Amino acid sequence: MTDRPKIKAMVVVEGEADTKRLRQAVDCDTIETRGSALGEEVILRIQKAAAKRGAIVLTDPDFNGNRLRRLITEAVPAVAQATISQDQGRAQKDNPHKSLGVEHAPLDVLATCLVEADQQVGQFRSASDIDRNFLVDLGLVGGPTAKEKRILLGQSLQIGYANGKQLYHRLLAYGIMQEQVVAALKGNINGKVN
Numbered sequence: 326m327t328d329r330p331k332i333k334a335m336v337v338v339e340g341e342a343d344t345k346r347l348r349q350a351v352d353c354d355t356i357e358t359r360g361s362a363l364g365e366e367v368i369l370r371i372q373k374a375a376a377k378r379g380a381i382v383l384t385d386p387d388f389n390g391n392r393l394r395r396l397i398t399e400a401v402p403a404v405a406q407a408t409i410s411q412d413q414g415r416a417q418k419d420n421p422h423k424s425l426g427v428e429h430a431p432l433d434v435l436a437t438c439l440v441e442a443d444q445q446v447g448q449f450r451s452a453s454d455i456d457r458n459f460l461v462d463l464g465l466v467g468g469p470t471a472k473e474k475r476i477l478l479g480q481s482l483q484i485g486y487a488n489g490k491q492l493y494h495r496l497l498a499y500g501i502m503q504e505q506v507v508a509a510l511k512g513n514i515n516g517k518v519n
Contacts, residue, residue, distance in 0.1 A: 329349075329350065329351050329352045329436070330351050330352065330436055330439070330440050331351070331352045331353075332351050332352065332353035332354075332381070332439050332440070332443045333378060333379065333443055333446065334374070334378055334379030334380055334381045334405065334442070334443050334446040335353075335354050335355065335356055335371075335374035335375075335378060335379070335380045335381070335498060335499075336353050336354070336355045336356070336380075336381045336382075336383055336407070336439065337355070337356045337358065337371055337374075337380055337381065337382045337383065337384075337397060337404070338355050338356070338357055338358070338383055338384070338427060339357065339358050339359070339360065339361075339384055339385060339390065339393065339426075339427070340357055340358075340359060340360065341357060342426070342427075342428040343355070343357070343383070343385075343426070343427040343428050344357060345428070346427060346428045346429075346430065346432075346435065347383075347427070347435055347439070349432055350432040350433070350435035350436045350439070351435065351436050351439050351440070353439065354494070354498040356370050356371055356374060356380070358393060358397075361389040361392060361393050363393060363396045363397065363400070366485050367485075368397075368400045368401065369483040369485075370483065370484060370485055371397060371400070371401045371404065372400070372401050372483075373482075373483050373484065373499060374498075374499060375401050375403045375404055376403075377499050377500045377501075378446075378498075378499070378500055379403075379405065379443070379446030380401065380403070380404045380405065380446075381404065381405045381406070381407050381439065381442040381443065381446065382394050382397050382398065382404050382405070382406055382407065383407040383408070383409075383427055383435075383438070383439065383442075384397075384427070385414060385425055385426045385427055386408070386409055386410060386411045386413070386414045386425050387411075387414075387425045387426075390425075390426075394406070405442040405443070405445040405446045406442060407438040407439050407441070407442035408438060409427065409430045409434055409435070409438060411425055413430050413431065413434045414426055414427060414429055414430050415429060416429040417429070453496055453497045453499075453500050453501055453502060454502055454503050455493070455496045455497060455501065455502070455503055455506065457493055459503055459506075460489065460492065460493060463506065463507070463510060465478065465489065465492060465506075466489035466492070466493075467489070471489065474510070475487060475488070475489070475492055477510075478492075478506065478509055478510060479492075481509040481510075482499075482501060482505065482506075482509050484496075484499055484501075
């Protein structure tokens with residue numbers, strides 16, 4: 326697909342293979358749960374995404390995927406739902422174990438279900454004004470204490486730890502503004518790192 330639809334909401338998937346497959350079908354940002362254990366940090370990231378720009382849940386059409394979808398929906402009722410059928414999620418070749426998953430779904434099916442779910446979510450609420458120079462100037466990238474600052478910033482903003490490149494993309498994805506980063510570094514980090 327050359328003209329992939331842009332999905333404004335964050336898409337919650339189970340793992341990296343799902344993210345890779347979705348990005349072949351649509352232009353989107355994802356939150357990976359990394360399996361069926363739903364940690365508090367992931368829930369906080371989904372809540373923040375739902376409040377900031379919307380969130381869509383797309384899990385595998387199997388028992389664990391449905392269980393995970395239920396847990397996410399209970400924790401964050403505002404999430405939109407995107408689904409694929411078991412037939413759509415079944416690998417077409419080399420599938421002796423009859424595995425099901427988002428990573429096996431046809432690209433057009435993924436694009437259709439995500440575009441429909443994204444329309445339920447509404448419009449992107451804010452666009453970030455952050456650029457890479459801003460992160461360098463604040464010592465979040467390339468400085469001797471950059472990693473420690475990113476850890477504390479991720480906790481403060483409830484977006485989780487990220488390396489420099491991931492932090493940049495995550496701040497943009499959540500629509501976080503420069504003033505929020507500065508406030509988090511000044512107020513919530515309380516001078517632990519200069």
